Amino acid sequence: MLDLDQPAPDHRQDALHIVFQRGKLVMDMRSREPCILSDTDLAQNRWEVAREHYIGHWSGQACFAVEIQDICDIDAMRYQAGSLYQLLGRVEDGVFALAGRAAQLLDWQRDHRFCGRCGGQMQVADGERAMACGPCKTLLYPRISPCVIMLITRGDEMLLARNARFPRPMYSSLAGFIEAGESAEDTLRREVREEVGVEVGEIEYFGSQSWPFPNQLMLGYFAEYASGEITPDHDEIAEANWYHPDDLPPVPPPSSIAGQLIQYHCRRIQSR
Template sequence: MFRLDNHPPVNRGRVLHIVFQDGELLSDLRSPQACLLGEDELYDNGWVILREQFVGYWGEQPCFAVEIDSGHSPDPMRFQRGSLYSILGRVEDPLFAMAGRAAQLLNWEKDHQFCGRCGSPMELDSAERAMRCRPCRTINYPRISPCIITLVTRGEELLLARNANFPRAMYSTLAGFIEAGESAEDTLHREVKEEVGIDVHNLQYFNSQPWPFPSQLMLGFYAEYAGGEIVCDPAEIADARWFHYTDLPQVPPPSSVAGQLIRHYVQSLN
């Protein structure tokens, strides 16, 4: 139901909004669509819009991301403020993807108010999704950070790890950012070696997913164990071990590419 588009409509009838305040998502506790608010919600509550970005279409309705002034106090009996994680798994995947795009676009505009080259104020381009500096002609587009995420397997066993910075006792797949000059495959080999000390081969691409924490594009892969013993990088990995597919720990939900990698592999063994 979500159709990405960079060109706002001429007619703003039946407009929807995804609202943020102080960097947090505002969701309607009474609505099954949670983070989609109608035009009347903004104006009836007297919220002042600081910045606005067109996101795309939800069904046939145009949708804008807006940031409202921090001075407003939305009714706590109706509206809840929180991170994007607050709606993960609570709304359908296309709506979460749209909310993630909304957050990224607002943060991009906020982070590029001034030119990083000459310091002059930047302005939104009317023809394309870009921030432009007129004095030195620098152009900034929304930044996407490509990452690999991989499930390493050894027959009926899955290598899963618990991130050192993650408070919950959840085990997941390995992931890392692609560095300048690297291919996705190079990154996968390097990250697995750095994080858990093993070698892999027989890489197979699975799928991709935009992940707005803050602006990643996750490229999902399978990789087979090729040798070595697990040695965790303590700065990144609190624990990593082999799990039989019939005895898995708590893993990410199917709304994430990590959860999809795990579930798809387990289903292939049954």
Template sequence: MSDIFVPAARVLPLPPLTLHILVADGQLLCRGDSFLHAKPLLPAAMVESSHYLGELRGEACGVHQIATPADVEGCEWRSLRSLLGRVDDLHFALAGRALQVVDWDINHRFCGRCGRGTEYHPRDRARVCRDCNLAVYPRISPCVIMLVTRGDECLLARHTRHPRGIHTALAGFIEPGENAEQALAREVREEVGLEVGKSRYIGSQSWPFPGQLMLGYHTEWTGGALVPDREEIAEAGWFHYSALPEIPPPQTLSGQLIRLFAKRASGEKRC
């Protein structure tokens, strides 16, 4: 059977699990690059909560939240980022789903409105306050990530939080009342002082750091002088498709946007 993941339509009651993911302090228990285990590996007394995620290859898969990382022979606790490029997209997304569910469960055990304890919804992935009826679902933050293009060149930036030399596409969160295209134009203007026009949607990616949904675009430069804001952008510049600096790996949406632009630009030159 091929690797197909079917998300849980109903999260309770918890079914018997045959695939187990263990999470503690934002890390995954791994044997090599594998975070899926045929057994829970740790005593039930160490498990603070368990959640049904869905079925992988027809097997029930769930995540167990462990209070603190514990030593398991032959295994090590690893960050999700360490698996980027080491596992395929399906398994990376599953690991991200597990971490996001645990993060939601830990952070919403008490109501953000009245402070009372919350309980699990009987069907949905939600925690509900029985006193004020506030329901809290796992948080997903929509973002835009856009590669600004100018003929054979694309705009790449190095962020202040990334001291290494990787250059990437611009990105930012969508604000209340905005659609994706409005957010795209605003972020480009704020981060590098440029104006953009025609935009083409390329694709999306779940980015669980901690819970973003990235919407990817190619967008065309229409004017303005390049002025990085220096708070978020350490440096930015125009790069010809044939002379790109170090860019994010192809498993990232940013890397995909850049590589797709370069492929299309080089293909047009050969025609």
């Protein structure tokens, strides 16, 4: 539903907006798509735009990522300002991806106001998605951080772990950032070894998901257990164990790729 081929319009009339204030997403609690606001919403609420980025066309309408001024009043009877996490499971995947794209573009512009090479002030480049430095001509594009996320299986069982920083009990697959010079497969084996002390054998690619917390691209894999005893590092991983599909602890929702990996493995077991 998101068309990235259409150029930015010459006007904002009838445009759609993903609105943020102080880094929080502004949501219309009366709407089925609470994060998508109209041009009328901005005008009627007299919200002053501090920064904006054209995202693309959503369902045939131009859509912008917008940050409004901190002093703008938000009607608490209709709107709620919160985290992108609040959209998970409440809206379709396409809508969540749209809001995530908006958040990443605004964060990228905010974090690259000055050139890291010469210190000059940067501006949004004409004709492409980049921040441009006038003095030294440096171009900086939106940053994407690739990560691997892997569900380790041992027959029917899955290795699930609780991250030490999770605010509540939640068990998920392992994950880690790809470092410079690594392949995704190298990262997968290294992260599993570092976090839980086991080795994996065959690896099977599953799929990917944009994860805007703040700018990850999650590459999902299945990995077969090969050897070793589970030994959590107790730095990132508080505890880990093998779990059967019939006796799962609290796991991520299917809106996340971690939840999709777990559900897919469970369906494979049930279909045998």
